[in-house]
Amino acid sequence: xxxxxxxxxxxxxxxxxxxxxxxxxxxxxxxxxxxxxxxxxxxxxxxxxxxxxxxxxxxxxxxxxxxxxxxxxxxxxxxxxxxxxxxxxxxxxxxxxxxxxxxxxxxxxxxxxxxxxxxxxxxxxxxxxxxxxxxxxxxxxxxxxxxxxxxxxxxxxxxxxxxxxxxxxxxxxxxxxxxxxxxxxxxxxxxxxxxxxxxxxxxxxxxxxxxxxxxxxxxxxxxxxxxxxxxxxxxxxxxxxxxxxxxxxxxxxxxxxxxxxxxxxxxxxxxxxxxxxxxxxxxxxxxxxxxxxxxxxxxxxxxxxxxxxxxxxxxxxxxxxxxxxxxxxxxxxxxx
Numbered sequence: 001x002x003x004x005x006x007x008x009x010x011x012x013x014x015x016x017x018x019x020x021x022x023x024x025x026x027x028x029x030x031x032x033x034x035x036x037x038x039x040x041x042x043x044x045x046x047x048x049x050x051x052x053x054x055x056x057x058x059x060x061x062x063x064x065x066x067x068x069x070x071x072x073x074x075x076x077x078x079x080x081x082x083x084x085x086x087x088x089x090x091x092x093x094x095x096x097x098x099x100x101x102x103x104x105x106x107x108x109x110x111x112x113x114x115x116x117x118x119x120x121x122x123x124x125x126x127x128x129x130x131x132x133x134x135x136x137x138x139x140x141x142x143x144x145x146x147x148x149x150x151x152x153x154x155x156x157x158x159x160x161x162x163x164x165x166x167x168x169x170x171x172x173x174x175x176x177x178x179x180x181x182x183x184x185x186x187x188x189x190x191x192x193x194x195x196x197x198x199x200x201x202x203x204x205x206x207x208x209x210x211x212x213x214x215x216x217x218x219x220x221x222x223x224x225x226x227x228x229x230x231x232x233x234x235x236x237x238x239x240x241x242x243x244x245x246x247x248x249x250x251x252x253x254x255x256x257x258x259x260x261x262x263x264x265x266x267x268x269x270x271x272x273x274x275x276x277x278x279x280x281x282x283x284x285x286x287x288x289x290x291x292x293x294x295x296x297x298x299x300x301x302x303x304x305x306x307x308x309x310x311x312x313x314x315x316x317x318x319x320x321x322x323x324x325x326x327x328x329x330x331x332x333x334x335x336x
Contacts, residue, residue: 031069032096038062040091042107042130044174047085054083054103063090063099070096080104087172107172113184115166115213115284118247122164126180130173137177146178151185153193154202162206162279163188184282192288199292203278209291210279214243217308222290224312228302230294237300239269247280306333 043057051074055067064070073096074081086106094102111129113122119141123134140146141160148155155163160181165188171180199205208229216225232239240260246252248265260270267276283291299312301319303326311326313319 028069028073031066032073033065034093034095035063035065036093038092040089042087042089042173044087044172045083045085049083051079051081051083051103058090058099061090063092063094064096070099073097074100087174089173108170109172110168111171112168113164113166115282115287118250118281119159119161119164120250121252126171126177129171131171131175132177132180137180140177140181147181147185150182151189153189153198156203157278159278160185162203162210162282164282165191166282166284167191192285196288196292204275205288205291206279206283207275208294209283209287210281211239211241211243212290213281213283213287215241216287216310218310219286221310222287223293223295224297224299225302225310226290226294227297228299228312231298231300233274235300236273238271238273239275241269244269244276244280247276305329 041061041063043054043061045054052067052071055064055070058064059067077097077100079100083103084106088102088106090099090102109129109131111125111131113125117125120134120138123132123137123141126132126137127134141164142158144155144158144160144163147160153163164181164184167184167187169180169183169187171183193199193202208226211229212222212226216222229239242254242260244267245260245263245265248263248267260268263271266272267280269276297312298314301313301316301322302310303313303319303322304310305326306329311322313322
């Protein structure tokens with residue numbers, strides 16, 4: 001009798017264990033089943049997070065059925081109990097295993113912020129790549145005081161235009177305007193300010209460099225054009241540079257001669273002598289180096305040929321002949 005009772009007890013216990021195990025298996029399978037409804041979305045964490053907290057957030061957003069069940073699955077499969085800082089894309093239909101793999105690899109997204117775009121144009125690109133709304137980026141670009149204590153170089157003026165170093169950055173979705181701008185400013189600090197010996201009169205050099213950047217395609221001509229700008233400044237001759245007027249108008253393209261003189265802005269270098277109030281883009285390293293070391297010569301004019309080269313002149317008569325050469329070259333290009 002005693003043996004039978006022991007056997008019966010063992011069978012009951014084994015049955016209960018098996019029942020709980022099978023029931024638990026099916027419960028876990030049901031509660032971790034993929035949720036197929038809803039659009040994909042991004043989620044970002046500024047610092048490391050406990051996996052349980054992340055899963056609860058995902059359950060709240062309808063991406064998973066049961067945070068506790070997925071956490072148990074993660075424990076069984078020996079997954080990390082923390083989620084690293086970064087941005088993650090959560091897609092519908094992920095299994096628990098796929099979801100945990102997703103949470104193990106934050107998104108990397110390379111974005112080229114170009115030296116030939118204004119900050120407003122780079123803002124539009126950042127919005128397109130879901131990094132930050134353009135309006136947030138542009139608003140912070142216009143608040144340099146918010147960043148002055150975060151960098152070692154002097155920031156002058158009412159805009160960060162000029163200091164936002166152009167480069168290819170890892171900018172994941174939802175990064176935000178402040179972090180994006182900080183990365184650009186720190187790149188300027190590490191690639192311009194420190195390597196170039198913390199140049200004096202930085203603001204002046206950046207304004208000249210920004211003009212050179214938008215005026216000149218050929219690297220070998222940048223010091224020459226920087227020299228022309230310095231010569232005209234020294235003689236108090238208006239710079240008469242189209243790119244400054246386009247910046248004032250927030251337009252990209254050609255302007256009629258009449259428009260060049262009619263735009264009422266301190267950036268209009270046809271109507272105002274001296275440099276514009278600030279940079280008209282954030283120039284690249286080569287243009288900054290050209291502004292720091294302009295070529296020494298007597299040229300005060302230059303004109304662009306259709307192939308991108310420039311021809312330089314010392315006098316108005318020489319310049320007039322060069323303009324005629326340019327017109328002939330443009331006409332010849334039109335007949336090809």
